[in-house]
Amino acid sequence: MDNLSLPEFSLQLRQQQPQRSFSFNWQGQKLWIKQQEPALPAWRRVLPKLIASLSSNPLYFPSIEPVAALAGEAKRLQLLGSLGFNVPRVLVASEEYLVLSDVGPSLKYWLTEAQPDAKQRREILLRAAAALAKLHQHNRWHGRPALRDLCWDGKQIGFIDFEENPHQQLSIDQCMVRDVLIFIHGLYRYLEHTDPLIEEVITEYRRLAPGRVWRDSLAVVEQMWLVYPLLELSHGLLGKDGKQALLALRQLRQHRSDQQRSKLPWIVLSLLLAYTLADQFD
Template structure:
């Protein structure tokens, strides 16, 4: 335990920071302090458990963080494990009472891509989507799953490599690895679709990069195909009503269609 860092964090919190995650200068570099939050279990998670039990689809199981100190300790353990595997994650600096301190892992990928949209730099956007797909494949190749590999939970480092942040959820403890990785894929492609609604080629590019890296016989594609088959009736029912659907439902339909076309060619 670094007593000076603990005093600095305690003093900063006493001043009121107004954010759950906030930066600090420590040993001549920027670090981030992340505070604990209460458990996030909701009624929706009970519905997820029920759906997983009656369908036999493990990836539907909820992976909510336990919250509190236990949630922080879980994230710290995940960061240590991933760092030992060579995954680009923030270095764990210290664990305090209801907070953890981590190093800086680069700019948020989603923010970088939004900046490139404003600049009109289509080549940079496509390059980053492809890099993100390959990076997720690399993470899975190390025998782990992320839990929420959204564009906002990926980082773009100074060396142009993609890193990962935010490991509050631990799907690896809630379901078989291949199911957790299949769930990662669904969340990843949905995140691209949600960010770039009118750019379906970007979704296809990110998905193609992932597939090229893992191969068509990757074991995580087995449960992914199963859930795609399961969702087909839902897709067929909703498709005629798409003009009346909300944004997330529409994004889900388009992401589903891209995966189905690829997996069932």
């Protein structure tokens, strides 16, 4: 190891490790290797595009192009790092893999394994809401800010996994709306649905984020006027992700205004939206 450069050592590790993403130690530092994702089957690319084009809903637009995903992620990480955001440093970049610095354990780890006390849990999640709001204040977006893609090193929130770039097909504001809905869904994934901290975290984001992004998020929820009752009616048939999506929509509908509801005449389309919702949020 002492005689190998970081790219050489990384290549050696890749030949030994089957995982797509894994950590390793290099000169006392925890680093990560992230490898290219296999191409999706054709139907996994076509169906979301069809649903998205019919619904105009930013949640359903496919946002990963596996062939170019790593190159795009490296560019976004370098840009966000130059703007002062806490993201991994790109130490090695190739078409097949990246070597990245570590920015701390994920929020998923903190909420499911670390077992922080109530005060620390509250601090972490409020900091996460503030960090996402700050990203949006700078007209930047994450793409899929699930809690497993946000990190906490004990001092600050970090963002990881920037493969998803919905800006390929959506406006910047739509990308930020997508962030909001995915982030709120993540709260229901790891907190009890009756936990008052959920509303507190949402309020913190709303307080700090651009007002137009919050209003547009509620407008998207309004556009799902037919999806929501279908989810409610099929509650007993939904899996864990579907139930969490329903809870997130229910929470957001409490904030809605009397906006004009869009009318989708296709019942079949609404059913497709209902049952693909959880997969896109996850």
